[in-house]
Amino acid sequence: MVAAALHGETSRVALFMAATAGNVLGAVVNFVLGRFLIRFEGRRWFPISPAARQKAETLFARYGQPVLLLSWLPIVGDPLTLVAGLLRMPFALFLVFVMIGKALRYGVVLWLTP
Template sequence: MVAAALAGETNRAALFLAATAGNVLGAIVNFALGRFLIRFENRRWFPVSATARQRAEALFQRYGQPVLLFSWLPVVGDPLTLAAGLLRTPPTLFLIFVTIGKAARYAAVLWLTP
C-alpha cells in the first residue's frame, strides 16, 4: 500500500478502502473459524495456535469487546478475532470495533506516507 501511495498511480482513498476491506474480511474469516470451526484447532492449517488463542481469550475477557480495536496488531490481532468468535461476540459489534481499528491503522499509514 505504501509503495502504491508513493508511486502516486493509485488514488489514496481507493488504497485505504481496499486495504481496510481486505483486512476486515480476513478478520471475519478468523471470527467464523472461532465461532464454527474451532474443532479443527489442532490441524496444521489452522491460523492460530492454542497458546495464542488462550492469551487472546484472557485479554478479551479482561478488557471486553473494545480490545478488538487492536485487532490490527501483528501477532495479537488474529487470535483476538478468533477469540471474539469463540466467545460469541455479536457480529455487529465485532464489525464495528474491528473496522474502526483497521481503518485507523491504514489512515495513519497513508497520512504518514509522503
C-alpha cells in the same frame, strides 16, 4: 500499500478502502473459524496456535469487546478475532470494532506516507 501510495498512480482513498476491506475480511474469516470451526483447532492448517488463543482470551477477559480495536496488531490481532467468534460476540458489534481499528491503522499509515 505504502509503495502504491508513493508511486501515486492509485488514489489514496482507493488504497485505504481496499486495504481496510481486505483486512476486515480476513478478520471475518477468523471470526467464522472461532464461531463454527474451532473443533479443528490443532490441525496443521488452523491459523491460530493454542498459545496465541490463550493470550487473546486473557486480553478479552481483561478489557472486553473494545479490545478488538487492537485487531490490527501483529501476533495478537488474529487470535483476538478468533476469540470473538468463540465467545459468540454479536457479529455487528464485532464488525464495528474491527473496522474502526483497521481503518485507523491504514489511515495513519497513509497519513505518515509522504
